[in-house]
Amino acid sequence: MQYLLWKEWQERRLWLLLWLLAMAGTALVGKGPSPFGFDVPAGWTMIPALFALLSGLAGYGSELVGGRAAFLFSRPVGWGRVLLAKVLPGAATALLGAIVGAVACRFTLPAHYLPFVTPLSLTLGALGIGVVMLTVYLIGLACSTTLRGLAGAALALLLWLALMMAGAFSLESQSDVSPAWSFIGSLAGPPLAGLVLARFGLTLAPGVRLARFVLLLFVPLALGALLDLTPANTLLNRTWPDVLVSPSGRYAIAREQTKNREQAWWVTLDEGARLPLPDVSGNFLCWLPNDRYVTAFMDDTQQWRISLYWYEGGRIVRRAVESPVAARYPERDDFQPSPDGRHLLYGADTALLLLDLTTGATRTLAGLDAAARERFSRHRSPYERFWWQDAATVGYIDPVTEKRAVVTVR
Amino acid sequence: MLRALGRLLWKEWWVGWPFALLGAALPPLTALLIRREVELLEIPPGHVTLFIIMLGLVAWAALQGAGTRERRSYASVHFPIHPARPALVTFGMHLLFALCIVGGYLLALYLLQGHGVLGGDLDMRTFRGAIRALLWNDLVRHFLLTTLLAIGSTYVLCFVVGQALSAPAGIVAGICWVVFGAGEALGPLSFGWLRHGYDVYLSSAVPFQIAMTGAALLAFGLLLTRLAFPTRRLLACLLLGAVAGGFPAYNWYEDSRIAGRRDAMDIFTAMESTDGAVWLEKAPGAHETPDLVVLRLTDYRRDTQTIRPFPRPLAPAALLDAGVALLLAQPRGAAAVTLLRWDAAADTVEEICAISAAKGLLASPRVRYYDPSINPLMHVSPDGAHALLLLPTWAGEGEDLWHVDLAGKRARLVRPAQWVIAETVSWTEDAAILSDNGEPLRVDLRAGTVAPLPVTGRER
Numbered sequence A: 001m002q003y004l005l006w007k008e009w010q011e012r013r014l015w016l017l018l019w020l021l022a023m024a025g026t027a028l029v030g031k032g033p034s035p036f037g038f039d040v041p042a043g044w045t046m047i048p049a050l051f052a053l054l055s056g057l058a059g060y061g062s063e064l065v066g067g068r069a070a071f072l073f074s075r076p077v078g079w080g081r082v083l084l085a086k087v088l089p090g091a092a093t094a095l096l097g098a099i100v101g102a103v104a105c106r107f108t109l110p111a112h113y114l115p116f117v118t119p120l121s122l123t124l125g126a127l128g129i130g131v132v133m134l135t136v137y138l139i140g141l142a143c144s145t146t147l148r149g150l151a152g153a154a155l156a157l158l159l160w161l162a163l164m165m166a167g168a169f170s171l172e173s174q175s176d177v178s179p180a181w182s183f184i185g186s187l188a189g190p191p192l193a194g195l196v197l198a199r200f201g202l203t204l205a206p207g208v209r210l211a212r213f214v215l216l217l218f219v220p221l222a223l224g225a226l227l228d229l230t231p232a233n234t235l236l237n238r239t240w241p242d243v244l245v246s247p248s249g250r251y252a253i254a255r256e257q258t259k260n261r262e263q264a265w266w267v268t269l270d271e272g273a274r275l276p277l278p279d280v281s282g283n284f285l286c287w288l289p290n291d292r293y294v295t296a297f298m299d300d301t302q303q304w305r306i307s308l309y310w311y312e313g314g315r316i317v318r319r320a321v322e323s324p325v326a327a328r329y330p331e332r333d334d335f336q337p338s339p340d341g342r343h344l345l346y347g348a349d350t351a352l353l354l355l356d357l358t359t360g361a362t363r364t365l366a367g368l369d370a371a372a373r374e375r376f377s378r379h380r381s382p383y384e385r386f387w388w389q390d391a392a393t394v395g396y397i398d399p400v401t402e403k404r405a406v407v408t409v410r
Numbered sequence B: 001m002l003r004a005l006g007r008l009l010w011k012e013w014w015v016g017w018p019f020a021l022l023g024a025a026l027p028p029l030t031a032l033l034i035r036r037e038v039e040l041l042e043i044p045p046g047h048v049t050l051f052i053i054m055l056g057l058v059a060w061a062a063l064q065g066a067g068t069r070e071r072r073s074y075a076s077v078h079f080p081i082h083p084a085r086p087a088l089v090t091f092g093m094h095l096l097f098a099l100c101i102v103g104g105y106l107l108a109l110y111l112l113q114g115h116g117v118l119g120g121d122l123d124m125r126t127f128r129g130a131i132r133a134l135l136w137n138d139l140v141r142h143f144l145l146t147t148l149l150a151i152g153s154t155y156v157l158c159f160v161v162g163q164a165l166s167a168p169a170g171i172v173a174g175i176c177w178v179v180f181g182a183g184e185a186l187g188p189l190s191f192g193w194l195r196h197g198y199d200v201y202l203s204s205a206v207p208f209q210i211a212m213t214g215a216a217l218l219a220f221g222l223l224l225t226r227l228a229f230p231t232r233r234l235l236a237c238l239l240l241g242a243v244a245g246g247f248p249a250y251n252w253y254e255d256s257r258i259a260g261r262r263d264a265m266d267i268f269t270a271m272e273s274t275d276g277a278v279w280l281e282k283a284p285g286a287h288e289t290p291d292l293v294v295l296r297l298t299d300y301r302r303d304t305q306t307i308r309p310f311p312r313p314l315a316p317a318a319l320l321d322a323g324v325a326l327l328l329a330q331p332r333g334a335a336a337v338t339l340l341r342w343d344a345a346a347d348t349v350e351e352i353c354a355i356s357a358a359k360g361l362l363a364s365p366r367v368r369y370y371d372p373s374i375n376p377l378m379h380v381s382p383d384g385a386h387a388l389l390l391l392p393t394w395a396g397e398g399e400d401l402w403h404v405d406l407a408g409k410r411a412r413l414v415r416p417a418q419w420v421i422a423e424t425v426s427w428t429e430d431a432a433i434l435s436d437n438g439e440p441l442r443v444d445l446r447a448g449t450v451a452p453l454p455v456t457g458r459e460r
Helices: A002-028 A046-058 A067-074 A078-108 A111-116 A117-142 A149-174 A182-199 A207-228 B004-032 B035-041 B045-078 B083-111 B129-134 B134-162 B169-179 B184-189 B192-196 B208-225 B231-257
Strands: A242-245 A251-257 A262-268 A273-277 A285-287 A294-296 A303-310 A315-322 A333-335 A343-347 A351-356 A360-365 A385-388 A393-397 A405-409 B271-272 B278-281 B291-301 B304-311 B313-319 B324-329 B336-343 B350-354 B377-378 B387-393 B399-405 B410-418 B425-426 B431-435 B441-444 B449-452
Touching: A002 A046, A002 A078, A002 A117, A046 A078, A046 A117, A046 A149, A046 A273, A078 A117, A078 B449, A111 B045, A111 B410, A117 A182, A149 A182, A149 A207, A149 B169, A207 A385, A242 A285, A242 B425, A242 B431, A273 A315, A333 A385, A343 A385, A360 A393, A360 A405, B004 B083, B045 B134, B045 B169, B129 B278, B134 B169, B134 B208, B134 B231, B208 B387, B271 B313, B304 B324, B313 B377, B350 B399, B350 B410, B387 B431, B410 B441, B410 B449
Parallel strands: none
Antiparallel strands: A242 A251, A251 A262, A262 A273, A285 A294, A294 A303, A303 A315, A333 A343, A343 A351, A351 A360, A385 A393, A393 A405, B271 B278, B278 B291, B291 B304, B313 B324, B324 B336, B336 B350, B377 B387, B387 B399, B399 B410, B425 B431, B431 B441, B441 B449
């Protein structure tokens, strides 16, 4: 075994050392293992991951040249030992790199982060990056069992990526199925193919090896796709509600989306109760500062229908608001509630409106004719700047004259 | 010698023309066969076909390159000529075939735009409207030039790498070149220029393409003189690598040097207070330098306007209804950002506290491109006593969440290095709740701790 390990070290020490160096280097600039727990920073980790991949891709390449595999297996060495000798250097480098990275991270971390760092969080962080590196290395090693040389292994890797994209991602793009099992199947492909080829395929012709490699990648992917098309798909696809808490922190709107359905609830946080909220699917929605909830949806006549909801006496009150001309999408900035919460200023498409929330009546405070409206972007209300001067007065900037105007509304 | 050369050319033509013919017939055939598929994926058929052709070209070039090396010993024994010549003839002839096939296909795509399967969305992006009227002649010239550069350099690269190393190496290099575009910064060399249809004009990437093509040809020359010499092969690869790595590295250095002098004020337009009565914007017409920006704060309720210059880098953090702006400033080279409070009524600027941060944070792209009118860096409580600040982290990825005690003038880190995808902050007496995406987070303002806020509740 030690001779096999020595051989591996001689053949791959350049990639392994570069991998180790990259792990330490990224940790020194603060982009190594997370010091705060089991989390792997995605961007900078690509650098050591690239060297881990190259270390793996260089794994079996030398065995596939000039009948060396046949020679190796003519010695009293089993395939398992050869495989172990290929895996061990990568596992050791991943482990060492994670430890070096965690230590480097601990000593270069600015002082204000230190209260959040514990031995457990450091260990979990090192474990996270170590697992990722080892996975990448094993994928590379599996690909190296197919075509000779580093480039051949890289080609096999690209083949796997292409197959994964064709399978998992096209399933996602062409149906409403989330390809969780297909993705797991794609990931399971390289280890399976690598294991089988390491046992049975090293002495075969390159074309045969490649064909078996593709077949072994395809089988788990196909199984995954089949599972995705069955109810098993829901096992891995949990939906999490999106929650929007009201400005006062007393209420929340929780929205849960499944494939063909959307359900929303009004949650009273202090009472711990929730009420189903109808007719809010696929709409624009936001909270107003006075804990009233605004939704809008476009009807068949391309008209925005605006609704206001609020909680009163243990039930939800809904008030529909007519929007005169609203071909554009309403935004949060289009609304300003009055200080007492009884009125709402609304920058509509061609006018500045005042809505009485108690009666539902609408009053136009200022407006533009069609010719004047043409001069402004159709994506926003021309009335961009308006405010409550006090409880009885509204101010706005006239879009045409750009002068400040004040209107008494009560 | 000419006779030998003529025979070699004849041989290559005789061997290669069926491939060239097949190559020319494949594009429309493939487009017809996969039309249904690409319609589902909403990809223009022309682009998919071109993509397949480019991959075919890559494989062909790499195999020809590797084959030249393998045939060298045979040629040197059987032909009474220098061993470089067969390789040169193979290279020249196949490059010509490649240019004919792909160039001809692109020309057909261009001529038949919008007509049947060959029509891609080139016409949608680049060949219409004012551009078409104004730059018709230039456009055709540029299109053909960039096409020739793209195909020629892809072929040369794959051929050289295939010849120097192996066929799989040439294919991998070519796939990375075409599919990943080695970063779209490389411009027309990548597939991206056609996919997005934006880079038909001569751009800053052209010198790099020309250098890359030249380096590849030089490397090819080096290889031709003595193909089997490992030193020459190494030199050829080093030359290619130096150009391929050197040019993007230089461009990156130049970009980062300029980027260090930029901040969020480059794209900042305006920011309004929650009641809509106060607006902060760059003073129109004011003299602006890379080190100085002039801001204008308008309080419409009081009908006042205050203008003041600030040193850069600067990032507006929040605007309060009372006519107060909170700004983040970071002198160049400082390892902390300073939170400034600009009271427009009194026209005073007060330093609230310094917050530890990475050097050059305010010039970093993540702060530089944020839009404070959509997702402000800072959320302030209604009473103005507390604020939550999100800054890009030093440790790993994500954002550091800081609690700023505006009254006590101090800041403390409450949650490091996590993505906080929350645009809404709700304030209670002793806590701030971040929500709007996934599970809400509750920040205890007294203890300085953060915990998820469960929102389940029993249904009524």
